[in-house]
Amino acid sequence: MDRGEWLTRLDLLHHRVRSGEQVDSADLAWYRAARQSLLKGGTTEQNMALGGAERLRSHLRLQRALPVALRVGGWARHTTTVDLGGGGLATLVADPPPVPAPIHISIALPDGDLVIDSGSVVGCAQQGKFHRLAISFGPVPASVVARIEDYLLDELLPKLDFWNTVLDKLAV
Numbered sequence: 001m002d003r004g005e006w007l008t009r010l011d012l013l014h015h016r017v018r019s020g021e022q023v024d025s026a027d028l029a030w031y032r033a034a035r036q037s038l039l040k041g042g043t044t045e046q047n048m049a050l051g052g053a054e055r056l057r058s059h060l061r062l063q064r065a066l067p068v069a070l071r072v073g074g075w076a077r078h079t080t081t082v083d084l085g086g087g088g089l090a091t092l093v094a095d096p097p098p099v100p101a102p103i104h105i106s107i108a109l110p111d112g113d114l115v116i117d118s119g120s121v122v123g124c125a126q127q128g129k130f131h132r133l134a135i136s137f138g139p140v141p142a143s144v145v146a147r148i149e150d151y152l153l154d155e156l157l158p159k160l161d162f163w164n165t166v167l168d169k170l171a172v
Contacts, residue, residue: 007164010034011157018150039086039149042156055122059145061085062152067108070119070135072097081107085152086145088119088137092130097121103135109151116140 001009013031016023023031042060050056065080068091075097082090084107097103103119118138125132137144 004164004168006034007157007161010038011161014153014157018154035149035153039152057085057087059086059088059149060152061088061090062155064152064155069106070097070133071104072101073099075099082132084148086137086148088122088135090132090134092127092132094130096124096131096133102138105135105137109147110154111147111151114144114147116144 010031013023013027014035017028017031039060043057046060047056061083062085063083065082066084068079068081068089070077070079070091070093077093079091079093082092089105089107100121102117103121105116105119107114107116116137118140119135120138121133122136123132123134
């Protein structure tokens with residue numbers, strides 16, 4: 001199967017699975033393996049591009065701006081994500097949380113809010129007048145990671161298919 005067929009099959013099965021459509025066991029097994037392969041391959045590529053001081057990621061992150069609410073103790077901020085992945089997110093805030101305690105996170109995904117009670121700030125860097133917070137999700141159920149990855153694939157697959165079509169026409 002060539003790259004175009006592989007992407008088309010993955011995109012089609014992703015939409016069928018996401019819509020709750022019945023998918024036979026062989027197609028479902030292929031979908032799960034292809035999905036994992038794409039996400040793992042993307043994570044590997046992102047890690048290869050990281051600088052020496054940056055932490056390796058265990059999950060693919062995409063730059064996406066989604067509304068997010070953060071709360072720890074009396075500190076609460078409504079902002080947007082800079083990037084998002086199954087293991088965490090980054091965001092910009094005017095002031096970082098005052099205490100290093102578990103952070104409550106609510107991300108507004110297109111299919112509804114996703115609440116995570118076990119985040120922690122793993123990095124805080126000044127960027128102009130803002131602070132870029134890198135937040136790692138604590139232990140979360142696999143269903144939380146899968147929901148984020150579903151969203152990422154919803155965003156990613158149409159773009160991959162588009163660029164695959166462009167590359168095929170350019171004979172690259």
